[in-house]
Amino acid sequence: MIIWKYGKRNQLLLYVLACISGSIANVGLAWTVTRFMAAATHRSLSQFTHSAIIGLGIFILLGVFSWLIAILKAAITESTNVAIKSVMIKYMVDKQPLTRDSGQQISFMTNDLKMLETNGVTSELTIIEQGVTFLGAIVGSLYFDWVLTLAFLVGNMMPVLATTVMQKRVKGASKQWSKINASWTGQLKDFLSGLDTARAYQANDAVKQRTNSLAQSLEKSLFHLNFTIGTSQSLALLVALIFAMLLPFGIGVYRIILGWSSIAKFMGVMQLSNDISNPLLRSVNAYTQWGAAKPILAKITHAQQVDQQPASTGLPAPQDAPxxxxxxxxxxxxxxxxxxxxxxxxxxxxxxxxxxxxxxxxxxxxxxxxxxxxxxxxxxxxxxxxxxxxxxxxxxxxxxxxxxxxxxxxxxxxxxxxxxxxxxxxxxxxxxxxxxxxxxxxxxxxxxxxxxxxxxxxxxxxxxxxxxxxxxxxxxxxxxxxxxxxxxxxxxxxxxxxxxxxxxxxxxxxxxxxxxxxxxxxxxxxxxxxxx
Incomplete structure (x- = not known):
C-alpha cells in the first residue's frame, strides 16, 4: 500500500479506528430502524420514544466519526505526498542520470504525482473506509437475517468480477496517457521558450499547428483513459443493480410472505444493504482507479531502490595528476x-x-x-x-x-x-x-x-x-x-x-x-x- 509505505502509520491506524467506529455506528442506526418498526408494529409509544433518543445519540456519533475520517484523510494525504516528493527529489538530485529534456521530470513531479494522489492515495483510503463499512454491515445483517444477508453478499461479488476484467485495459490506457502527457509538457515548454523566434520568422502558424496537434493527441489519450475507466465503472454498476439489489430484494419479500422473516428484520437488512452494496461498488471503483496509478508507483519504487543502494566507497582522487x-x-x-x-x-x-x-x-x-x-x-x-x-x-x-x-x-x-x-x-x-x-x-x-x-x-x-x-x-x-x-x-x-x-x-x-x-x-x- 502506498499510504502504509510512504505515509505516517500512526495516522493510518487512527484512520482505521475511526472507520471501525463509524461502521459500528451504522449498524447501530440499522438496529434503531428495527426498533422503530417494532414500535410501530406493537403501537408502543414508549418504545418509539426510547428508540428516538438512542437514534439521536447515534446520529451525533456518526457526525463526529465522519469529521474525524475527513480530517485524517487530509493528514494522511499530506504526509504521503510529502514523503513521495522527498523520495523523488532525492533521486533526481543525487542519482538520476542527466538529460537534456527536463520536461518529462517536470511533468512527473506535477501531473503524474497529482494523478498518483487521486488514483492511488485517495483510492486506498476509500478502499479502507468502504471495506470496513462493508464488513460491519455484513456482521449486522447476519444478526438480522442470515439468508437475506448471504443473498446480498453473493450478489455484491458480481461487480468485482466485472471490474477485474477491465483492469488490464485501464492500466494500459494510463501508461499511454502518462507518456503522451510528458511529451506534451516538454514540447510545450520548448514552444513557449521559442515564441520570439517564431514571431521573428513569421512561423506562428507552424507553432500553432504543432501545438494544437499535440493538444489533440493528449486529449484523445485522456479521453481513452476516462472512457476505459468509465466503461469499467458503468459495467460494475449495471451488474450490481441486477445481482446486488433486485435479486436480494425479491428473496427478502418472498421470505416475509412465507413467514420465514419479519418486516422489522427485513428493514434492518435493507437499511444495511446500502452499506453492503455501495461500499463494495466504491471499493471496486477505487481499485480500478488504483490500477491506473501503478505505472507511476513503479517509477517511485525504482527511484527508492536506486537511492537505497549502498554508497560507493571508491578511491580518493589523485592530486596534481594529468x-x-x-x-x-x-x-x-x-x-x-x-x-x-x-x-x-x-x-x-x-x-x-x-x-x-x-x-x-x-x-x-x-x-x-x-x-x-x-x-x-x-x-x-x-x-x-x-x-x-x-x-x-x-x-x-x-x-x-x-x-x-x-x-x-x-x-x-x-x-x-x-x-x-x-x-x-x-x-x-x-x-x-x-x-x-x-x-x-x-x-x-x-x-x-x-x-x-x-x-x-x-x-x-x-x-x-x-x-x-x-x-x-x-x-x-x-x-x-x-x-x-x-x-x-x-x-x-x-x-x-x-x-x-x-x-x-x-x-x-x-x-x-x-x-x-x-x-x-x-x-x-x-x-x-x-x-x-
Missing part, C-alpha cells in the same frame, strides 16, 4: 555524441576546446565530472580510472561555469556559496574577480534573488556563476561559454582571472578571437579529434 581520455565514446539521451576521442591535459594547463555547436563540448565537460559514463574507452586521473574514484571525491575536483547558470530563489550570498561556509574576505575576493562588486555594493550580499533571477541581468547572473566557481577554487575549472553574456571588457577581465590561476582550466567555446586563443597553452578542436 587528466587523460583515451579512445572515448559517449552517448547522451541514446545518441552517440562523439567517438574515439583522445585528450590528455596536464596539471595547471590552460586548454581551450573548440567545435561548432552540437559537437558535444558541454557533454565532454559532463563526462569529466563523472556525470555521463563512457560507452567505450577510458577516462583517468593520473593512473586511476575515474570509475574507481569515489563519485563525490571526483566531483570535488571541479568548479563549473555553465552556459545556463543555476540560481536559487535566495540571497546573493547563498547563490555564491550554495549554503557552505566561507570567510567574508574569500567571498569578497571572488565577487571582485567576477566583476560583481558594483552589484554587491549597491544591493548587498543579502539581496534577495527572485525565481530564475528575473531581477538580475543576464550578465549579472553569469557573474554569480563565475564568482561561485572562483570561490570554490577546485583543482579543475570547467568553463562552458563562460563569458557569453558579458561585455568585452568584463569578459577579458574574467579570462585573465582564469588564465592566471594556478588551477587547470578547461574551457569550451565555439567562437573565440585568435588573439585570445594565443593566451591558452593549447587549443583543441573537438570536431577534428572525434568521430561521431
Amino acid at each position: 587528466l587523460t581520455v583515451h579512445d572515448a565514446g559517449v552517448a547522451f539521451d541514446h545518441k552517440l555524441v562523439f567517438n574515439h576521442l583522445n585528450v590528455t591535459i596536464q596539471p595547471g594547463e590552460k586548454v581551450l576546446i573548440m567545435a561548432p555547436s552540437g559537437y558535444g563540448k558541454s557533454t565532454f565537460l559532463r563526462v569529466l565530472e563523472g556525470e555521463i559514463p563512457l560507452v567505450h574507452g577510458s577516462y583517468q586521473l593520473g593512473q586511476t580510472a575515474a570509475t574507481k574514484i569515489d563519485k563525490t571525491a571526483l566531483r570535488k575536483q571541479f568548479s563549473l561555469v555553465k552556459q545556463d547558470p543555476f540560481l536559487f530563489n535566495d540571497t546573493l550570498k547563498y547563490n555564491i556559496t550554495l549554503g557552505h561556509h566561507f570567510a567574508l574576505n574569500q567571498i569578497q575576493s571572488a565577487v571582485k574577480k567576477a566583476g560583481l562588486t558594483d552589484l554587491v555594493e549597491d544591493k548587498g550580499l543579502d539581496y534577495q534573488i527572485v525565481e530564475n533571477g528575473k531581477n538580475l541581468s543576464g550578465g549579472q547572473i553569469q557573474r554569480i556563476e563565475i564568482a561561485r566557481a572562483l570561490l570554490y577554487n577546485r583543482p579543475f575549472l570547467l568553463a562552458d561559454e563562460a563569458t557569453s553574456a558579458l561585455d568585452d571588457k568584463l569578459a577579458a577581465q574574467v579570462h585573465q582571472e582564469f588564465l592566471h590561476s594556478s588551477n587547470t582550466l578547461i574551457e569550451v567555446a565555439h567562437q573565440v578571437p585568435e588573439q585570445l586563443q594565443r593566451q591558452y597553452d593549447r587549443v583543441v578542436h573537438l570536431d577534428q579529434l572525434s568521430q561521431a
Whole structure:
C-alpha cells in the first residue's frame, strides 16, 4: 500500500479506528430502524420514544466519526505526498542520470504525482473506509437475517468480477496517457521558450499547428483513459443493480410472505444493504482507479531502490595528476555524441576546446565530472580510472561555469556559496574577480534573488556563476561559454582571472578571437579529434 509505505502509520491506524467506529455506528442506526418498526408494529409509544433518543445519540456519533475520517484523510494525504516528493527529489538530485529534456521530470513531479494522489492515495483510503463499512454491515445483517444477508453478499461479488476484467485495459490506457502527457509538457515548454523566434520568422502558424496537434493527441489519450475507466465503472454498476439489489430484494419479500422473516428484520437488512452494496461498488471503483496509478508507483519504487543502494566507497582522487581520455565514446539521451576521442591535459594547463555547436563540448565537460559514463574507452586521473574514484571525491575536483547558470530563489550570498561556509574576505575576493562588486555594493550580499533571477541581468547572473566557481577554487575549472553574456571588457577581465590561476582550466567555446586563443597553452578542436 502506498499510504502504509510512504505515509505516517500512526495516522493510518487512527484512520482505521475511526472507520471501525463509524461502521459500528451504522449498524447501530440499522438496529434503531428495527426498533422503530417494532414500535410501530406493537403501537408502543414508549418504545418509539426510547428508540428516538438512542437514534439521536447515534446520529451525533456518526457526525463526529465522519469529521474525524475527513480530517485524517487530509493528514494522511499530506504526509504521503510529502514523503513521495522527498523520495523523488532525492533521486533526481543525487542519482538520476542527466538529460537534456527536463520536461518529462517536470511533468512527473506535477501531473503524474497529482494523478498518483487521486488514483492511488485517495483510492486506498476509500478502499479502507468502504471495506470496513462493508464488513460491519455484513456482521449486522447476519444478526438480522442470515439468508437475506448471504443473498446480498453473493450478489455484491458480481461487480468485482466485472471490474477485474477491465483492469488490464485501464492500466494500459494510463501508461499511454502518462507518456503522451510528458511529451506534451516538454514540447510545450520548448514552444513557449521559442515564441520570439517564431514571431521573428513569421512561423506562428507552424507553432500553432504543432501545438494544437499535440493538444489533440493528449486529449484523445485522456479521453481513452476516462472512457476505459468509465466503461469499467458503468459495467460494475449495471451488474450490481441486477445481482446486488433486485435479486436480494425479491428473496427478502418472498421470505416475509412465507413467514420465514419479519418486516422489522427485513428493514434492518435493507437499511444495511446500502452499506453492503455501495461500499463494495466504491471499493471496486477505487481499485480500478488504483490500477491506473501503478505505472507511476513503479517509477517511485525504482527511484527508492536506486537511492537505497549502498554508497560507493571508491578511491580518493589523485592530486596534481594529468587528466587523460583515451579512445572515448559517449552517448547522451541514446545518441552517440562523439567517438574515439583522445585528450590528455596536464596539471595547471590552460586548454581551450573548440567545435561548432552540437559537437558535444558541454557533454565532454559532463563526462569529466563523472556525470555521463563512457560507452567505450577510458577516462583517468593520473593512473586511476575515474570509475574507481569515489563519485563525490571526483566531483570535488571541479568548479563549473555553465552556459545556463543555476540560481536559487535566495540571497546573493547563498547563490555564491550554495549554503557552505566561507570567510567574508574569500567571498569578497571572488565577487571582485567576477566583476560583481558594483552589484554587491549597491544591493548587498543579502539581496534577495527572485525565481530564475528575473531581477538580475543576464550578465549579472553569469557573474554569480563565475564568482561561485572562483570561490570554490577546485583543482579543475570547467568553463562552458563562460563569458557569453558579458561585455568585452568584463569578459577579458574574467579570462585573465582564469588564465592566471594556478588551477587547470578547461574551457569550451565555439567562437573565440585568435588573439585570445594565443593566451591558452593549447587549443583543441573537438570536431577534428572525434568521430561521431
